[in-house]
Amino acid sequence: MSTVTPTSSAVSIAPLFEPINLGAISLPNRMIMAPLTRARSGESRIPNDLMLEHYVQRASAGLIITEATQISEQGAGWAQTPGIHTPEQVEGWKKITEAVHQKGGKMVLQLWHTGRASHPDFQPSGALPVSASAIAAQGEIHTPEGKKQRVAPRALRLDEIPGVVEQYAIATRNAKAAGFDGVEIHAANGYLIDQFLRDGSNQRTDAYGGSIENRARFLLEVTAAVVTEWSRDHVGVRLSPYNPFNDMRDSDPIVTFTYVAKALNPFDLAYLHIVEALPGHFLALEGVEPATPHIRREFKNPIILNGGYDAQTGAAAIRGNEADAIAYGIPFIANPDLVKRYWQGAALNAADPTTFYTHDAKGYVDYPALAA
Ligand SMILES: Cc1cc2nc3c(=O)[nH]c(=O)nc-3n(C[C@H](O)[C@H](O)[C@H](O)COP(=O)(O)O)c2cc1C
Numbered sequence: 131m132s133t134v135t136p137t138s139s140a141v142s143i144a145p146l147f148e149p150i151n152l153g154a155i156s157l158p159n160r161m162i163m164a165p166l167t168r169a170r171s172g173e174s175r176i177p178n179d180l181m182l183e184h185y186v187q188r189a190s191a192g193l194i195i196t197e198a199t200q201i202s203e204q205g206a207g208w209a210q211t212p213g214i215h216t217p218e219q220v221e222g223w224k225k226i227t228e229a230v231h232q233k234g235g236k237m238v239l240q241l242w243h244t245g246r247a248s249h250p251d252f253q254p255s256g257a258l259p260v261s262a263s264a265i266a267a268q269g270e271i272h273t274p275e276g277k278k279q280r281v282a283p284r285a286l287r288l289d290e291i292p293g294v295v296e297q298y299a300i301a302t303r304n305a306k307a308a309g310f311d312g313v314e315i316h317a318a319n320g321y322l323i324d325q326f327l328r329d330g331s332n333q334r335t336d337a338y339g340g341s342i343e344n345r346a347r348f349l350l351e352v353t354a355a356v357v358t359e360w361s362r363d364h365v366g367v368r369l370s371p372y373n374p375f376n377d378m379r380d381s382d383p384i385v386t387f388t389y390v391a392k393a394l395n396p397f398d399l400a401y402l403h404i405v406e407a408l409p410g411h412f413l414a415l416e417g418v419e420p421a422t423p424h425i426r427r428e429f430k431n432p433i434i435l436n437g438g439y440d441a442q443t444g445a446a447a448i449r450g451n452e453a454d455a456i457a458y459g460i461p462f463i464a465n466p467d468l469v470k471r472y473w474q475g476a477a478l479n480a481a482d483p484t485t486f487y488t489h490d491a492k493g494y495v496d497y498p499a500l501a502a
Contacts, residue, residue: 153363153400207244245322320376407437
């Protein structure tokens with residue numbers, strides 16, 4: 131960005147443009163593209179040229195975190211989302227990572243198992259989805275046949291858990307083969323790992339339920355398996371202490387997630403990514419004490435913060451040492467050149483929510499960039 135003179139507003143947002151190392155991954159700036167499911171992979175779930183174009187357009191982000199990517203057939207829970215469990219999917223991603231790297235970008239893959247947020251319509255042989263406990267999330271789910279009521283999942287048996295942990299390990303090996311710079315373990319937003327972490331969805335009475343030590347066990351086992359496949363400085367974890375999405379709740383989020391952050395310290399990870407939305411945001415739980423300051427005090431490595439940030443609030447969070455980097459979701463959907471726009475203090479394109487999860491180019495690769 132050095133050839134452009136920053137505007138006066140860009141000077142106040144200077145912290146966003148400082149380079150940073152997240153473990154082994156060197157970022158030229160601290161504006162990270164948040165993971166964004168966009169359902170453009172087609173029924174095959176193989177990453178394609180349209181997705182390549184979308185990610186290449188956004189390669190100036192300090193780091194791209196891919197959309198949630200299922201680690202197995204069992205992990206799938208949305209229509210037309212990509213996977214990382216077949217050779218064809220690895221090849222598809224490889225083209226994307228190569229193209230993003232050619233543009234100077236960096237990219238990690240978000241490892242996703244949806245657990246109870248899935249539906250028999252997405253499962254092999256129409257099986258029940260699996261979770262920590264047989265507790266249904268309330269509400270409806272979009273299936274290829276339209277909206278349906280969510281179902282109660284099947285609680286994973288103790289003897290099945292190592293096999294699910296292994297799914298994360300294999301997917302990590304595949305992500306490495308696909309040329310990514312690392313992986314992010316999706317432990318947020320009400321998907322499988324989060325279903326173990328929070329007591330609203332975990333009522334197990336064995337070694338994986340009850341105390342927070344037990345509820346964190348699955349995440350810690352997954353993390354141990356992932357860092358065995360790829361060194362710890364290529365691995366991040368995403369958490370969302372309060373996010374109610376997918377009908378999630380915990381009786382004491384600050385205690386739960388501060389414990390989790392502390393328990394992750396021995397892994398010496400590249401980063402911890404926290405979804406904790408600012409007040410008024412669609413993911414915010416209002417009137418609660420933020421968990422991030424507690425997590426920040428305990429967690430030793432870099433923290434990425436996300437949820438409703440703009441240039442000013444993001445820069446202020448870095449300057450105030452609340453976070454080391456900021457992830458932007460919707461701003462990156464609508465502004466492929468968000469980094470340049472913030473740098474120049476330029477106006478932003480508005481996002482069109484009606485095309486967030488549609489399946490074609492509209493609203494995906496046609497948001498304009500500033501003139502060169
Ligand atoms: C269309 C859309 C898709 C999303 N997909 C994912 C996803 O795949 N994985 C994930 O962890 N979060 C996902 N999120 C949450 C975003 O990563 C982010 O937490 C949220 O948009 C708040 O950040 P923002 O205010 O900067 O947009 C999604 C959000 C949106 C709007």
